[in-house]
Amino acid sequence: MENIELQRIANKIRKGIIISTFHAKSGHPGGSLSATEIFTYLFFEEMKVDPKNPHDPDRDRFVLSKGHCAPGYYAALALKGFFPFSDLEQLRHTDFYLQGHPDMKMVPGVDMSSGSLGQGVSAAVGMALAGRLDKKDYRVYALLGDGEIEEGQVWEAAMFAGARKLDNLTLIIDNNNLQIDGAIGDVCSPYPIDKKFEAFNFHTINIDGNDYDEIRAAMKEARETKGMPTVIIAKTIKGLGVSFMENEVGWHGKATNEEEYKIAMDELEKAGEALE
């Protein structure tokens, strides 16, 4: 797919993020927006997944370890055809299937339930291990937050994956530099991220995570790396695409009000038109 096509999809995902959180009156737009290019590339270019056969045992797997970014994940799944895009308007509503955090029992296309930070990555390691046991050539992708990697469990998972040389596993760290209480460097710095993973026997790649050429090259490099798992440290901008959310820690877990919603949708509409 051409970058321009990916950009058009990303624009729709961004709208989905704003629409769903607005109607839910809650949810997490910031980290969903920073990861939009990653969601787009994974679901529309990289991964073998089929919305008509969501449980295909040979499909690639994806775990949203930073489960609070379900709005971005769900928008990508909807556009891919797993469920109607209009359902996003009922995100987090009582008795509706689109749960606040990814729910593999209820939401088509979700491979693993998540929401408690640090746990998804271990499940991804388990999926990669199962793939090796079953001699299948599917790949496993997990997306983590840069605050999330403060959890000790992330490093237990990394140690295992490195020790077992799980080269069918790609971790992506959404390095938007912000968590809830502030900049990750101020709260409890996990930097340097690449050197840590290197020490845990990972192949590490640093990229601009909002740039398709760099994402494309990194995914290819990960696929071609043998004998060790790969981590892609994707530098991104939290809230990207909505001017007042960009790099603003306050937009981590808050929905727009009516007025903000109009401004955000207007900006995204214009950005979409510019891509036509």
Next chain:
Amino acid sequence: MSNMPFEIGKKAATRDAYGKALLELGRLHPEVVALDADLSGSTRSEYFAKEFPDRFFDCGIAEANMAGISAGLASCGKIPFMSSFAMFTSGRNYEQIRNSIAYPALNVKIGASHAGITVGEDGATHQCLEDISLMRTLPNMKVICPSDAAEAYKAVIAAYEIEGPVYLRLSRFSTVIAHDDSYEFRLGKGEVLKDGGDLTIVATGLPVPASLEAANELEKEGIHARVINMPSIKPIDKELLIKAALETKRIVTIEEHWITGGLGSAVLEAISEDAPVWVKRLGIPDVFGESGPAAELLTKFGLDKEGIKKSVKDFMNS
């Protein structure tokens, strides 16, 4: 001491009271320190953090480590108040709390906000419905679940005086304050809110006001319910419960928690040997929570006034 910042009749969440009381304790006692795990705005430990940045430690998203660090600080004479969501600071770090805090009986206070179903939209992964159960099973641990912000404020201040580990179960959701500054929180004591001889409603935490309202309306329908607020779940007020069991013969327990292991179980354990009577437990049944606005979820699980009235009537007719 009377710096009660909460007024009867106004709305606030118990987490707000935790934040204000923690700040007050910080002003009074230099050995009080606070820790959080990237949720200081939500848990309200940020009030303390802003005034005492040198005594506040953000551990990042690392709740297990936070529990261990708190244990170490307490072993050196500090009084750490560590805060996060109930799910992550009773569940995620359960074994650290058990072995590094409860077992050595260290003086750590756990401020667990966003407990129960009223976390709302975040859904099942964040709705901790087992923390009363997990925490009250631990020797040395005290478990407190206040019913409104004023009671919470008093309970947090009292927790400082209690030697050893204390678990404070707090809510995100704002409710109307029913206590005033004259109220005295006492560990191990329940509070009789209304007298009655037909049955006793024992409630804890957020559903307490709805329980009282339900009982007041049932009064007009000829059902005379005694209502007990039980903020101290461990130790529980055994004496008050046995008296109620003997005098009213029936008990309904109400909590924003799974009906296994929580207040209902604690009440059963308290009365089973001395006054075994018929007990109906209201709470969340054996299912995980789900996303939705807090008030809608309370209705869905029958923990609002109407739901409580219906369950009590059914119970009285059975």
